[in-house]
Amino acid sequence: MALSVEIGESVRGEDVYIIQSGCGEINDNLMELLIMINACKIASSSRVTAVIPCFPYARQDKKDKSRAPISAKLVANMLSVSGADHIITMDLHASQIQGFFDIPVDNLYAEPAVLQWIKENIVDWRNCVIVSPDAGGAKRVTSIADRLNVEFALIHKERKKANEVDRMVLVGDVTGRVAILVDDMADTCGTVCYAADKLVSAGATKVYAILTHGIFSGPAISRINNAAFEAVVVTNTIPQEEKMKHCPKIQVIDISMILAEAIRRTHNGESVSYLFSHVPL
Numbered sequence: 001m002a003l004s005v006e007i008g009e010s011v012r013g014e015d016v017y018i019i020q021s022g023c024g025e026i027n028d029n030l031m032e033l034l035i036m037i038n039a040c041k042i043a044s045s046s047r048v049t050a051v052i053p054c055f056p057y058a059r060q061d062k063k064d065k066s067r068a069p070i071s072a073k074l075v076a077n078m079l080s081v082s083g084a085d086h087i088i089t090m091d092l093h094a095s096q097i098q099g100f101f102d103i104p105v106d107n108l109y110a111e112p113a114v115l116q117w118i119k120e121n122i123v124d125w126r127n128c129v130i131v132s133p134d135a136g137g138a139k140r141v142t143s144i145a146d147r148l149n150v151e152f153a154l155i156h157k158e159r160k161k162a163n164e165v166d167r168m169v170l171v172g173d174v175t176g177r178v179a180i181l182v183d184d185m186a187d188t189c190g191t192v193c194y195a196a197d198k199l200v201s202a203g204a205t206k207v208y209a210i211l212t213h214g215i216f217s218g219p220a221i222s223r224i225n226n227a228a229f230e231a232v233v234v235t236n237t238i239p240q241e242e243k244m245k246h247c248p249k250i251q252v253i254d255i256s257m258i259l260a261e262a263i264r265r266t267h268n269g270e271s272v273s274y275l276f277s278h279v280p281l
Contacts, residue, residue, distance in 0.1 A: 001028075003028070003031055003032050003035055005032065005035045005036050005039050006039070007036075007039050007040060007043055010043075011040050011043050011044070011045040012043065012044040012045065013044065013045070013046050014045050014046060015045070015046060015047050015049070015267055016040045016045045016047065016048045016049065017049045017051055017263050017267075018033060018036050018037060018040070018048065018049070018050050018051065019051040019053075019259075020032065020033040020036075020050070020051075020052060021052060021053040021054045021237055021238055021239075022052060022054045022055055022056025022057070022058075023054055023215070023237075023238040023239070024239075026056050026057075029056075030056050030075065030078075033050060033052070033079075034078055034079065034082040035082075037050060037079070037082040037083050037084050038082045038083050040083070041082070041083030042083075047085045047086065048083055048084055048085055048086075049084070049085065049086040049087070049088060049263075049266065050079060050084045050086075050087050050088070051088045051089075051259060051262075051263065052087060052088070052089045053089065053090050053235075053237035053238070053255070053259065054089075054090070054185075054213045054215075054237040054238050055072070055075070055089045055092055055093070055097065056075055057071035057072050057074070057075050058072050058092055058093035058094070058097060059072075059093050059185075060072050061073075061093060061094045061096065061097055061100075062094075072093075072097050072100060073100045076097070076100035076101045077100075079101070079103075080101060080102060080103055084103060085103055085104075086103060086104050086105075086106075086266065087101060087103065087104070087105045087106070088105075088106045088108065088259065088262050088263070088266065089105065089106070089107055089108070090107070090108045090109070090110060090212065090235075090237055090255065090258075090259070091107070091108075091109060091110050091184045091185075091212040091213065091237075092107050093184055093185065095107055106262060106266070106272050108258055108259070108262055108272075108275055108276070109275075109276055110212045110235050110237075110253070110255055110258075111140075111143065111144060111147075111276075112258075112275070112276075112277060112278055112279045113235065113253050113255055113258065113279050114144065114182070114210050114233075114253065115144065115147055115148065116279050117210070117233060117253050118148065118180065118210070119148075121231075121251075122178060122180070122208065124178060125148065125150075125178070126148075126149075126150065127150075127177055127178065128148070128150050128177055128178040128179070128180050129145075129150065129151050129152060129153050129172065129173070129174045129177050129178070129179050129180070129204075130144050130145040130148070130150060130151075130152045130153075130180050130182055131152065131153045131154065131155065131172070131174070131179050131180065131181050131182070131195070131199065132152070132153075132154040132155065132181075132182060132183070133154075133155050133157070133181055133183055133191050133192050133195040134154070134155065134156075134157055134183075134191065135154060135156055137154075137182065137183050137184065138154050140182060140183075140184065141154065141182050144182060151172065151173075152172065153170060153171060153172020153173065153174055153179075154170075154171050154172065155168050155169065155170050155171070155195050155198060156168065156169045156171060157169075157191065168194060168195065168198050170198055170199070170202050174199055174202050174203060174204040175202065175203035175204075176203060176205060177204060177205060178204065178205055178206045178207075178208070179199040179204035179206070179207045179208070180207075180208045180209075180210060181195055181196065181199070181207065181208065181209040181210070181211075182209075182210050182211075183209075183210075183211050183212075184211070184212045184213065185211060185212060185213040185214075185215055186209070186211040186213070186214050186215060186216060186220065186232070186234065187215045187216075187217055187220070188217055188218045188219060188220050188223075189216065189219075189220040189223045189224055189227075190223065192209050192211070192227075192232075193223045193224065193226075193227040196209065196227045196228045196229055197227065197228060199228075200228045206230045207228055207229055207230065208229065208230050208231050208232075208233065209229055209231075209232045209233065210233045210234075211232070211233070211234050212234070212235050212237060213234070213235070213237050213238055214232075214234030214235075214238055214240055214243065214250070215238060216243050221243060221246050221247045224247055224249055224250070225247055225249065229249050230249075231249055231250075231251050232247075232249050232250050232251070233250075233251045233252070233253060234250065234251075234252060234253070235252065235253045235254075235255045236252050236253070236254055236255060236256065237255060240252050257279070257280050258275055258279065258280060260280075261275060261280035262275055
C-alpha cells in the first residue's frame with residue numbers, strides 16, 4: 001500500500017519534531033516517517049528532528065555472518081537522505097549506531113527511570129543483585145549496580161545459532177536475594193525466561209526483569225506467563241496496552257517525560273546530558 005502524506009498546516013521556518021517508534025508494522029511506519037520528514041523538509045521547515053523511541057533494525061548493526069546486511073546503517077542513510085537534521089532515540093542496541101549518522105544523534109537512556117522504578121517498587125532493593133542475561137549487557141548492568149550500590153552478576157550464554165541458546169552459566173552469587181534482570185530489549189524472551197529459571201535454581205528469592213524495549217514477538221507472552229517472574233517491566237517506547245491484557249506480569253515505566261524534556265531542551269538549545277542521569281520532574 002502506497003502512503004500519501006500531507007502536512008495540514010504551514011511549517012515554513014518552523015522547528016519540526018516527528019515522533020514515530022520502530023514497532024508494529026515496522027516497514028510501513030518507517031516509510032511513513034521518511035515521507036513525513038521529506039514533506040516537512042520540502043515545505044521549507046528550518047529543522048526536522050525525528051524522535052524514534054525504539055530505533056528500527058538496531059540489532060542489525062554489524063556483519064555477523066557473510067552476506068548479511070547492516071540494516072541499521074541503511075536506515076541511518078535513509079533518514080539522512082529524507083532530510084532529517086537531528087535524531088532523538090532511546091537505548092540504542094549498540095551505541096556505535098550513532099556513528100552511522102553524519103547528523104547529530106541524541107541517544108537517551110532509560111536508566112534514570114529504571115533506578116527510580118526499582119527504588120519505588122522493590123521493597124528490599126538494597127539486598128538485590130542486578131543481572132545481565134548476556135555478556136554484552138555487562139556495562140549497562142554495572143552502571144545500574146554502581147548507582148544503587150549493590151552487586152551484579154551476569155549470565156554467560158553459548159549460542160548454537162541465532163535466537164537459540166545452547167547453555168547458560170551464572171557468574172556471581174544470587175543466593176537469598178532479589179535478582180533483577182536488565183536488558184535493552186525483549187524480543188522472543190527465550191533468553192530472559194531461561195535466565196529467570198537459572199536464577200531461581202541458583203537460589204534467588206524473587207526475579208524481576210526490566211527491559212527497555214518490549215517487542216514481545218512470537219511466543220514471548222506465553223513464555224513470560226509460564227516463567228518465574230514477579231514482574232516484567234518495560235518502557236512505553238513501544239505501546240504495551242494490548243500485551244498487558246494478555247500478560248498480567250507486564251508493567252510499564254512511562255518515559256514520555258524524558259522525550260518531552262529532550263525535545264524542549266533541543267528546541268531551546270539547552271544541554272540534554274542532564275537527562276542521562278536524572279528523571280525530569
